[in-house]
Amino acid sequence: MDELIDAASRLISLQGYDRTSVRDIAQAVNLTSGSMFYHFKTKDDLLEAVIRKGIIDGLAFMNQALDLAPGGTLNRFHALVAAHIGVVQGELRHFHRVWTREWDRLQPEARLRLRPLSEQYRELMNALLHSLAAEGHLHSDIETARHLLLPGLNWTPTWTSLKDKASQATLAEKICATVLNLPVDAFSDLMHAETTTGPGHRRTID
Amino acid sequence: MDELIDAASRLISLQGYDRTSVRDIAQAVNLTSGSMFYHFKTKDDLLEAVIRKGIIDGLAFMNQALDLAPGGTLNRFHALVAAHIGVVQGELRHFHRVWTREWDRLQPEARLRLRPLSEQYRELMNALLHSLAAEGHLHSDIETARHLLLPGLNWTPTWTSLKDKASQATLAEKICATVLNLPVDAFSDLMHAETTTGPGHRRTID
DNA sequence: GTCTATACAGTGATAGAC
DNA sequence: GTCTATCACTGTATAGAC
Numbered sequence: 001m002d003e004l005i006d007a008a009s010r011l012i013s014l015q016g017y018d019r020t021s022v023r024d025i026a027q028a029v030n031l032t033s034g035s036m037f038y039h040f041k042t043k044d045d046l047l048e049a050v051i052r053k054g055i056i057d058g059l060a061f062m063n064q065a066l067d068l069a070p071g072g073t074l075n076r077f078h079a080l081v082a083a084h085i086g087v088v089q090g091e092l093r094h095f096h097r098v099w100t101r102e103w104d105r106l107q108p109e110a111r112l113r114l115r116p117l118s119e120q121y122r123e124l125m126n127a128l129l130h131s132l133a134a135e136g137h138l139h140s141d142i143e144t145a146r147h148l149l150l151p152g153l154n155w156t157p158t159w160t161s162l163k164d165k166a167s168q169a170t171l172a173e174k175i176c177a178t179v180l181n182l183p184v185d186a187f188s189d190l191m192h193a194e195t196t197t198g199p200g201h202r203r204t205i206d
Numbered sequence: 207m208d209e210l211i212d213a214a215s216r217l218i219s220l221q222g223y224d225r226t227s228v229r230d231i232a233q234a235v236n237l238t239s240g241s242m243f244y245h246f247k248t249k250d251d252l253l254e255a256v257i258r259k260g261i262i263d264g265l266a267f268m269n270q271a272l273d274l275a276p277g278g279t280l281n282r283f284h285a286l287v288a289a290h291i292g293v294v295q296g297e298l299r300h301f302h303r304v305w306t307r308e309w310d311r312l313q314p315e316a317r318l319r320l321r322p323l324s325e326q327y328r329e330l331m332n333a334l335l336h337s338l339a340a341e342g343h344l345h346s347d348i349e350t351a352r353h354l355l356l357p358g359l360n361w362t363p364t365w366t367s368l369k370d371k372a373s374q375a376t377l378a379e380k381i382c383a384t385v386l387n388l389p390v391d392a393f394s395d396l397m398h399a400e401t402t403t404g405p406g407h408r409r410t411i412d
Numbered sequence: 413g414t415c416t417a418t419a420c421a422g423t424g425a426t427a428g429a430c
Numbered sequence: 431g432t433c434t435a436t437c438a439c440t441g442t443a444t445a446g447a448c
Contacts, residue, residue: 238433
């Protein structure tokens with residue numbers, strides 16, 4: 001039941017898995033605790049379902065953003081970073097927080113089942129960092145760059161809260177610039193130059 | 207009682223605060239649960255004591271590393287990053303993990319009491335990023351750089367485990383290079399050039 | 413599919429003996 | 431200072447009625 005998963009994501013995100021009782025979650029959708037165990041065999045199964053939905057919806061969100069992004073690599077990089085910020089700060093934020101904060105509360109078998117999904121997420125970022133390196137924008141080690149970038153993005157809710165797309169895009173610019181060790185303005189200029197004059201492999205604005 | 211704090215840091219780090227019972231912790235130092243409440247009024251007080259010790263010892267470790275570091279800014283930057291990796295991966299790792307993972311389980315008043323301590327930690331990194339910018343190595347926004355760097359360092363235990371100082375220093379080089387968007391070799395060269403020919407504001411090797 | 417009722421284990425914390 | 435014993439409570443999960 002999807003309402004149950006939604007409520008669980010919200011409560012677990014805010015209170016933590018261990019402090020959120022099955023009664024709390026069931027009550028949030030006007031059920032009693034007994035009824036929850038009809039839909040999920042155990043509380044752990046519910047946690048797995050929450051995280052699975054978080055990853056799947058997050059992937060869809062990211063892929064959609066990439067499909068709409070203009071062609072140049074810098075533009076696509078910015079789109080990806082902005083999309084990830086959207087996941088972390090937007091409607092999926094509770095799912096994402098549960099994913100990152102409660103991942104190691106999962107049973108080992110559950111982690112194995114979810115691993116392929118989360119690898120896809122990492123690969124999206126990897127591919128773009130490779131393009132940046134190939135085009136001479138990124139000079140540092142790609143793995144290390146990803147290891148700095150991803151936790152940094154995931155941690156943004158601890159020091160800022162950005163619900164609207166505009167401010168998310170602004171933050172994304174600052175972060176992209178930082179990855180390339182550039183002033184924000186320099187990155188913006190580079191990115192926009194790319195859009196107007198660049199090759200534009202696929203300008204998919206329908 | 208310090209043994210109690212040590213045992214608590216280890217168990218809470220491995221199992222999480224909520225899953226670690228007072229009985230578990232007391233048993234680890236051959237006490238019964240009742241005795242723990244002689245030393246700490248509540249379980250929450252014990253958590254605060256663990257995190258306080260983690261921050262204080264971490265600060266001491268960082269300051270000591272900086273005192274021993276050679277003079278140049280790049281060298282001091284590397285020393286700071288290596289020291290933080292040392293905190294996160296070395297003997298203080300359990301304390302540090304509790305600090306970062308259970309911080310928001312603290313009562314609001316406890317967070318207020320500890321805030322000044324954790325600010326000191328952040329300021330160490332801030333000061334060095336400012337120096338890097340002043341000397342023309344760092345071009346990006348300093349706040350943003352710190353917001354990428356710190357979570358990235360704190361998250362390293364999720365993808366690598368480095369107990370010895372040598373491999374910690376190697377990782378530190380990769381990360382410093384990434385912050386400056388340089389290949390590792392380029393950063394190493396820059397750093398060593400600075401040591402042998404640089405101004406060396408204070409070469410404090412006693 | 414949801415309810416009520418309940419089994420059963422474990423929790424933080426306290427009281428009082430030693 | 432540490433122990434034992436215990437209180438009051440909450441947790442997950444199950445059984446069976448509807």
